[in-house]
Amino acid sequence: MRACLIAAVVAAALTVTPASATVIISGDPGGKMQDYTAHFRQVRDSGEPVVIAGTCVSACTMVLGLVPSDRICATPNAVLGFHAAWTFDDSGRRVVSASGTQDLMSTYPAPVRAWITRRGGLTPKMMYLRGRDLAAVVAPCNSSRTASASRAKRFGGVHQADGTNAPRASFGSAE
Template sequence: MRLVTGVLTSVLLLAGVGASHAVVRIVDDHGGRIGTYLDRYQGLRSSGETVVIDGLCASACTIVLNAVPHDKICVTSRATLGFHAAWNFGAKGRTITDREATLMLYSMYPMPVQRWIAARGGLTPHMIFLRGKVLQAMYKPCYIDAHYAGF
C-alpha cells in the first residue's frame, strides 16, 4: 500500500534491540511538500531513533539530513539521495522554481552535501543523485539483517 506521500518508511525494531533503539527505515520515498517533511521530522530529532536510508530518499525526504543528528543516520549500499530545486505550481499548473525555498533547502544540508551539490551545478529542476561510495564516505554504513531487506 502506498502512503499518501508515496513514502514507504517503516518503524521497526531490530532483533535483540530494545524499544529505545527503534529504527526508522527509509526505503522508497520520492518526497513531497517541504512543510510536510519538516512536520514529520520534528519529533524524530529528539527521539534518539536511528534513521536507516536503505533505498531512495528524494526531494523533500532529504530534509532528514538536517532534522536528524549526523551520528543517527546510516546508509546501506542501496541508499540513494535525490536532490533538485524546490518548486511551486504557477499559472496554468506549470511548475516554477521557488528560489527562496531552494536556498532554504540547500542551507539545511550538511556542508559535505552542499559541496557535492555545488560541484554539480547546484539545485536545479533536474534531479541529481548521491549514492554509492561518495554517499558512504559522508555517512556511516548500516547493515540490516537479510530478513528485513525486503520489508
C-alpha cells in the first residue's frame, strides 16, 4: 500500500501541465513564521492542493491553518513537529516568544490546537504528530487525490539570515 501511494505521488510529480500544481512538503525544517504565512497564503489563493509526504516541522506546520483542510492530505510517511515560537534576545540568544507562540497556536485549526493542548501546549521541546493521531486531523492521501495533480512543486524550508527579530518557529536553522 505504501509503495502504491509513493508511486502515485511520484507519478503526479512527473506529469507536467500548466493547468494545476500540487505542493509536496517533505523534509521541511521550518523557519520564519512570516515567510511561511506569505507562502501558504499564496498556495491557498492559487487553489493548489498540498501533499505532506515527509517531515514538516516548526513554521511549516502553519500549512494546516492557512490552506483549506480539504486541499491537504498526508502520506503514511508524514510527520508534523510542533514547538513554541522563538526569537532572539538582545544578546543574540534564542528565547521563547509568547506572542509568537500565541500567533502560531491561533493559526492552527481546532483539532490541532486540542491535540497540542492535550500534550501540555507548545514548549521549546518538539512534539510530533504522526500515524493515527495525524490521520485524525489531516486526511490521509489516497491515490485519486495524489494522482489528480498535474505537476508538483516541492517546498522546503525558507531561511533568511537577515538579522531581524521576527518570531520564528524553528530551532533547526543556524542563523
